[in-house]
Amino acid sequence: MTWKMKEVVLAVILSVICGVIYLGWSTLWLPISSLVGPVGAGFMFGIWVIASPIVAYIIRKPGAAFVAEVAAAAVELLTGSHFGLSALLVGVFQGMGSEIAFAIFRYKRYNLLTLMLSGALAAVFAMIYNLLANGFGYYSTGLLLTTLGIHVVSGIILGGWLAKVVVDALAKTGVLEQYAIMKERRKKGDINGHVSGL
Template sequence: MSRTWNMKEVVLAVILSVACGVVYLGWSTLWIPISALVGPVGAGFMFGIWVIASPIVAYIIRKPGAALIAEVAAAAVEMLTGSHFGLSALLIGVFQGLGAELAFAIFGYRRFNVWTLMLSGALAAVGSMVYSVIANGMGYYTPTMFWLTLGIQVVSGILLGGLLAKIVVEALARTGVLNSYEMMKSRRRRGTGNGLPTGS
């Protein structure tokens, strides 16, 4: 597997990151009334959508840096299109992207399956909490609130980040639009190039 990006991969990463950034903006707007109803901790179940760019792009392109670049780019789009989170949307995107990237780096960028995608979502949640502690201080949380928030966001990252990313990409794969990217090239090398869900 080549680790050098080609222009087609760059273009796809940009398109997907922009699309995710627009979704992030809409999700941020929806967060306001939901947070008012169930509180910020309860609204943590929404977290996973905000990190979905990382596993989607990394799963398709399979290059070092893909998860981080996608998340930061999507967060930048969210910020620039008017997120009420302002600059913090971009800053938290950096920490989330670093967490997501770590999941793929752990395996030397050789393992791209649903479990790695779910780990990516979980570690993005850890990155998000690291940013929150840096920005707000540990005094912002009671111990119970800290662990509850982290737990909810990790579960959401696993399900709405990693697992949902797998479902979205498999749907795209069935259309044939991903045939020239590393994800499908890898399947063809293994004799599983039919676009159906597989473990890699």
């Protein structure tokens, strides 16, 4: 599927916005992690993967989730993230995990379950990156499972569920009328109207 120019523009705008949010979230992570520790601060993880489900939910095309996450991570890096290059590298892994969630359903299902799965798989792939970057001896088994569990839950809630809330709110304003999300909703509305009229 080829992307229309308006889809590219929207994806860029949303990715930049998310990237700036990522930077602010990264800055907030420092004092919180010093208070509760890096594992405890894991509840913040989900915000760092929200670009993928937001853009994919609106545009509904292969590659949207991956491109959005990598672009947002690049913006975070270029705007001065203290995580440095790892902000971009983990973004690549998170984008791959998120993209897989939509690929599993052949890019035909964009409901809450799929968006939550997107956040969960982004967390799993982020952990794969952490293991590769830090070495497999970096985590004890208990610490690994605890951290992964917190990240997955956060990815489901702050990544997937919150993405749906944000996009649904945007849809109500009418700004998404020209995108796939609204076209599919109108199509379903027509189908339901015909069925109810039988």
